[in-house]
Amino acid sequence: MNVQRGVELVVGLFVLAGIAALMVMALQWSNFGASRVSGYEITARFDNIGGLTEQSPVKLAGLTIGRVDSIELDSQTFQAEVHMVIDDKYDNLPTDSFANIYTAGLLGAQYVEISPGGALESLEDGDRITMTQSAIILESVVSKFLFDKAKE
Amino acid sequence: MNRFIDPVARLGRLVIGGVRHAGAMALFAIELAWVLIPSWARPRDIAQQVYAAGVLSLVIILVAGGFVGLVLGLQGYNILSNFNASESLGVMVALSLVRELGPVVAALLFAGRAGSAITAEIALMKTTEQLAALEMMAVDPLRRVIGPRFWGAMISVPLLAALFSLVGIIGGYLIGVVVLGVDQASYWGQIAEQMEAWDDVGGGAIKSVAFGAVIALIAVYEGYTAEPTASGMARATTQTVVLSSLAVLGLDFVMTAFMFGA
Numbered sequence: 001m002n003v004q005r006g007v008e009l010v011v012g013l014f015v016l017a018g019i020a021a022l023m024v025m026a027l028q029w030s031n032f033g034a035s036r037v038s039g040y041e042i043t044a045r046f047d048n049i050g051g052l053t054e055q056s057p058v059k060l061a062g063l064t065i066g067r068v069d070s071i072e073l074d075s076q077t078f079q080a081e082v083h084m085v086i087d088d089k090y091d092n093l094p095t096d097s098f099a100n101i102y103t104a105g106l107l108g109a110q111y112v113e114i115s116p117g118g119a120l121e122s123l124e125d126g127d128r129i130t131m132t133q134s135a136i137i138l139e140s141v142v143s144k145f146l147f148d149k150a151k152e
Numbered sequence: 153m154n155r156f157i158d159p160v161a162r163l164g165r166l167v168i169g170g171v172r173h174a175g176a177m178a179l180f181a182i183e184l185a186w187v188l189i190p191s192w193a194r195p196r197d198i199a200q201q202v203y204a205a206g207v208l209s210l211v212i213i214l215v216a217g218g219f220v221g222l223v224l225g226l227q228g229y230n231i232l233s234n235f236n237a238s239e240s241l242g243v244m245v246a247l248s249l250v251r252e253l254g255p256v257v258a259a260l261l262f263a264g265r266a267g268s269a270i271t272a273e274i275a276l277m278k279t280t281e282q283l284a285a286l287e288m289m290a291v292d293p294l295r296r297v298i299g300p301r302f303w304g305a306m307i308s309v310p311l312l313a314a315l316f317s318l319v320g321i322i323g324g325y326l327i328g329v330v331v332l333g334v335d336q337a338s339y340w341g342q343i344a345e346q347m348e349a350w351d352d353v354g355g356g357a358i359k360s361v362a363f364g365a366v367i368a369l370i371a372v373y374e375g376y377t378a379e380p381t382a383s384g385m386a387r388a389t390t391q392t393v394v395l396s397s398l399a400v401l402g403l404d405f406v407m408t409a410f411m412f413g414a
C-alpha cells in the first residue's frame with residue numbers, strides 16, 4: 001500500500017510537471033526573465049515605434065544602459081509614449097539628448113538609441129526627451145523613394 | 153528457380169509480409185480500441201504504467217533535452233551572429249524545440265527506453281503463458297494487461313516531450329545568455345513575441361500525442377504477437393524500436409506538411 005502510494009504521488013507530480021511545462025510555453029512566458037532594472041525613469045514620445053516592445057533595450061553608443069518599461073498611447077497627441085528605465089549609473093545624460101528607434105542588424109529586434117546632447121543639466125527621474133525620431137518603416141521608405149522617382 | 157525471377161519473388165514476399173503485418177496491426181488496434189475506455193476502471197494500473205514508462209524515462213529525456221538545447225544554442229549563435237541577429241537566438245531555439253525536436257527526439261528516446269521494455273514485458277508474459285493463465289481465469293488480458301500499458305505510454309509521451317522542450321530552451325538560455333552574452337530580455341522577449349500558444353505549442357502537443365499513440369500501439373502489438381521463444385522476444389523488441397522510430401519520423405513529416413506546410 002505504501003509503495004503504491006509513493007508511485008501515485010510520483011506519477012501525479014510527473015503529470016503536473018508535464019502540464020506545467022506546456023502551460024509555461026503556451027502562456028508566452030508572461031514575465032519570465034523580465035529583469036526589472038532599478039534606476040530612474042524617463043519618457044519620450046514617438047510618432048511610430050515600429051516593433052519596439054516592453055523590455056527592449058535602451059542603448060547609448062551601442063551599450064545597453066536601460067530598458068523600455070512600458071508603452072502607451074497618448075490619447076491627446078496620438079503618439080506613443082515610451083517609458084524607459086535607465087540604470088542609476090548613467091545619471092549624467094544631458095537634457096537635450098536625442099532618442100531614436102533603430103533596428104539591430106537588418107532583421108533584428110528594435111531598440112532605443114540615445115544620442116547625448118550638449119546641455120549641462122542632466123535628465124532626472126520623470127523627465128521627458130523631446131527630440132525623438134521614429135522607427136524607420138521599410139515600406140514607407142520604399143514608397144517615398146518610388147514616389148520621388150515617379151515625380152522626376 | 154531462375155536467378156532472374158527469384159529476386160522478384162523475394163521482393164513480392166517482402167511486400168506481402170509487410171502488408172500482412174500492417175493489416176494484423178490494424179485489426180489488433182480495432183480490438184484494442186474496444187477495451188481502452190474499460191481499462192480506466194482500474195486507474196491504479198494505469199498510474200503504475202505511467203510510472204514505469206514515463207517517470208522512469210525522465211532522466212534520459214531531461215539530460216538529452218538539456219544537451220540538445222545547449223547544442224542548438226551554440227550552433228544557432230554561430231549562424232545568427234553572421235547576420236547580426238543573435239537576439240533572435242531565443243526564438244530559433246524555442247521554435248525548433250517546440251515544433252520539431254521536442255516531440256520527435258522525445259518520442260525516439262521513449263521508443264528505445266520504454267517502448268522496448270513494454271514489448272519485452274508483454275512478450276515474456278506470453279512466453280511464460282501468464283496471458284493464457286489470465287484467460288483461463290476469465291480475465292481479459294487485453295483489458296487488464298495491454299490496455300493500461302497502452303495508456304501509460306500514450307500519456308507519458310506528450311508530457312515527456314513538453315519537459316524536453318522546456319529543458320532545451322533553458323539549455324539554450326545557459327549557452328546563449330550566460331556564456332555567449334546574448335541579451336537576456338531579447339532571448340525571452342522574442343520567444344514571448346513570436347511563439348504562438350496554439351499554432352506552435354499546441355501543434356507540437358498534437359504531434360507528440362500522435363507519436364505516443366503510435367509507439368504505444370506498436371509496442372503492445374509486437375509484444376502481444378511475439379513468438380513465444382527467446383529469439384521471438386528478441387525479434388519483437390527490435391521490431392518495436394525499428395518500426396516505431398520509422399513510424400514517428402514518417403508521421404512527423406506528414407503532420408508537419410499538414411500543420412505548417414500550407
